[in-house]
Amino acid sequence: MQVLNKLLINGSWVDSVNGKTIDIINPHDNSLITKVAEATEGDVDLAVDAAKSAFPEWAAKTGSERGLLLLKLADKIEECAEELAQLESLDTGHPIRDTRNLDVKRTALCFRYFGGMADKLEGATIPVDEGFLNFTTREPIGVIGQIVPWNFPLMFTSWKMAPALAAGNTIVIKPSEITPLSTLRIAEMMLEVGFPAGVVNVVVGYGHTAGSRLSEHEDVGKIAFTGSTATGQRIVQASAGNLKKVQLELGGKGANIIFEDADINQVVGGSAWAIFHNQGQACIAGSRIIIHESIAEEFCEKFVALAKSICIGDPSDPKTEMGPLTSRLHQQRVLEYCVIAKEEGATILCGGKEPSTPSLVDGFYVEPTIVLAKYTDRVCQEEVFGPFVSITTFKNDDEALEIANSTQYGLGAGLWTKDIGRAHYFAREMHAGMVWVNCYKRVHPASPFGGVGRSGYGREMGFEVMREYTQVKSVWINVDANIPPFYKR
Ligand code: NAD
DSSP states (O other): OOOOOSEEETTEEEOOTTOOEEEEEETTTTEEEEEEEOOOHHHHHHHHHHHHHHHHHHHHSOHHHHHHHHHHHHHHHHHTHHHHHHHHHHHHOOOHHHIIIIIHHHHHHHHHHHHHHTTOOOOOEEOOSTTEEEEEEEEEOSEEEEEOOSSSHHHHHHHHHHHHHHTTOEEEEEOOSSOOHHHHHHHHHHHHHTOOTTSEEEOOOOIIIIIHHHHHOTTOOEEEEESOHHHHHHHHHHGGGGTOEEEEEOOOOOEEEEOTTSOHHHHHHHHHHHHHGGGGOOTTOOOEEEEETTTHHHHHHHHHHHHHHOOBOOTTSTTOSBOOOSOHHHHHHHHHHHHHHHHTTOEEEEOOSOOOOGGGTTSOOOOOEEEEOOTTSHHHHSOOOSSEEEEEEESSHHHHHHHHTOSSOOSEEEEEOSOHHHHHHHHHHSOOSEEEESSOOOOOTTSOBOOSGGGEESOBSHHHHHHHTEEEEEEEEEOOTTOOOTTOO
16 A cells, blocks of 8 residues: 655655655554645645646646546546555544445546546527627636545545546645545546646645645635635635635534434434444534434434444454544544533433443544434534434424524435425425435435535535536627627717
8 A cells, every 4th residue: 555645746746845744643543654744835835836837738628638537547546446445444544344335436436427527518508689699618717726624535535626627627635634645645646647747736734824825825716625614714714815716515413304204224224324424524424313202212222222233443344334533633522522412411322432442442432422412402503523413302393394404504414204295395494405315425426515504605516516616708799790889980
């Protein structure tokens, strides 16, 4: 397995200007994996210059030329699937069975989807006044700054890079300072399959230095950000200087409503997937279960039994279903919410602590945690972003909707019912960018992904994201020689 530790600027692997490095830690046992060059403001400036110089030639390529490189990259990712799965698992703590079956496959799928999209960007012909032809074209923006978090670094690299490149933009991407390894490897593969120097640049660095510089940079035309709401707000402020476009995929507090007519066994498994996959470190996690009071007792019994049976352990073991959280800091944050829950009077049905297994004590593990809480409690309003789920009961549909829509977030939401009319009503009324009915957390490169409210704006994936990475030009042509100009003499 290759572990890269430099910055990629203008097609070359370089140390940072000031020679500093960042320790990359294995979340399973707190050991050092490697030290990666730390980009600060000067490195970001160099990367933006490289992306700016590479832009005209990249934008001038045909869509099919750009698409072909993305398709080759997707093939390369599949060839190196096992290596990427192991690298992602090592760096993030995701169980290897998930990185093999989900992260790597979805990454290849995403690059392939947008490889296919690259030559299908069409404008419109618009009926306007007689004697004129009006049509639109979609043009790339220029240099795109992309800032991603640590929870799905490999997958998010594809979500960010693939559409931006397909549309003809060049990129400076800043992976999280905690999990940069898979992004660096993908960038290396891009060089291997023939992406020109400077089209993609990778600057690993902290948010307050590298991230902040990228967000304010005059030569960056757009920032695409995935991360917390607080950082998203800072990025909007930093973007004001040159009025760059901003796209924000922010936090979530997913409502997962279970109605009395739902299939209880399907719901127990589905709700566990909704929250415990990736140790709950998912913006779209179903972190608030809102359940009809008549079935709450039976559900809780089965749900707690399932949570207690989840195999927690070394992410490199194929039997492992839940690995460690990705950093020590984040583990401490999640454990703090367990204390807050108790202080607010919530009942902890299981978990709330680190596992006591001797082989896991150095890692950043937290047991699957289920609490019974009031929907106004902090743990039902704030994003915990861990294997932590609250359960609240409701008496009728109006109350369920009120609870579901009670947070400042609006990203993903789910509901379980056999009543099709009720499903449509709730899908319409829920304050969310995505709604899943009798399933949870489905994603696909063809389906728009994003939120409302404090969960951000703009959409990733599908054709929607091509709008985000292009700007529209409207062209008017006078096609009737007899139309008099206003000042005819
Ligand atoms: P974070 O906001 O702390 O960091 C995200 C990225 O922003 C990192 O690369 C970080 O270095 C950078 N950053 C930090 N401060 C910055 C600044 N001032 N200027 C520019 N960049 C800065 O978030 P996190 O803790 O890494 O990730 C978890 C958060 O991400 C959660 O809130 C989660 O819900 C959210 N998230 C959202 C989505 C989505 O699609 N909506 C997906 C995954 C994660």
